[in-house]
Ligand code: XBP
């Protein structure tokens with residue numbers, strides 16, 4: 001059997017397309033807590049620890065279990081967390097609308113290049129779908145044929161479910177795809193789905209364990225702004241382009 005050709009790229013969102021956590025999601029969570037009259041405040045360091053739990057609703061429940069057990073006593077707890085999360089999403093969307101969060105270096109270029117080279121594009125994220133649409137300019141959002149996000153699956157990353165869902169939508173085997181992730185939980189999910197995975201770090205993930213990644217880079221880089229290589233072979237390139245992705249992919253499926 002011939003080895004699979006690279007046919008699609010599957011992107012994570014938070015930390016990969018843009019560094020959204022510290023100055024985006026975290027601020028929105030705190031605004032929602034204040035609006036609800038909760039005495040919760042997630043500072044930068046605490047938020048870094050809470051990121052071990054993916055998904056905003058799951059993260060809030062995890063926090064309450066450790067820091068505010070009274071909160072858990074209310075009879076309509078699930079509905080309350082859902083409402084609190086809807087408030088958080090409203091604040092996050094307002095924050096993006098007010099100025100946005102810039103995309104990571106090389107993201108817009110690589111998306112356009114990949115589409116021009118005939119690669120299919122998809123998203124696999126734990127964040128809420130509206131957040132994806134608000135983060136990306138319309139021109140770039142339109143390049144993605146499949147967006148797997150939020151509660152589409154029950155088990156969020158590090159479970160492989162969102163990647164499995166996206167692969168079913170694309171009707172492709174994992175060996176025909178390459179994932180791009182920024183966190184250990186994301187990498188666990190993509191590897192468990194059988195996907196060769198490139199890691200570009202984000203602010204909160206620099207010390208994560210990225211064993212099993214094709215390469216670990218500071219970002220995708222640009223011609224005039226090469227990426228820093230933490231691990232992996234750039235095959236003479238100074239930034240990530242479609243040609244380099246095809247080379248890594250070929251090596252990974254041998
Ligand atoms: C990152 C996450 C998300 C966001 C918050 O997901 O874990 O939970 O922090 O988003 P990924 P919601 O890196 O997979 O994109 O509050 O909408 O859940």
Ligand code: MG
Pocket residue numbers: 012013014015016181182183186
């Ligand atoms: Mg991420």
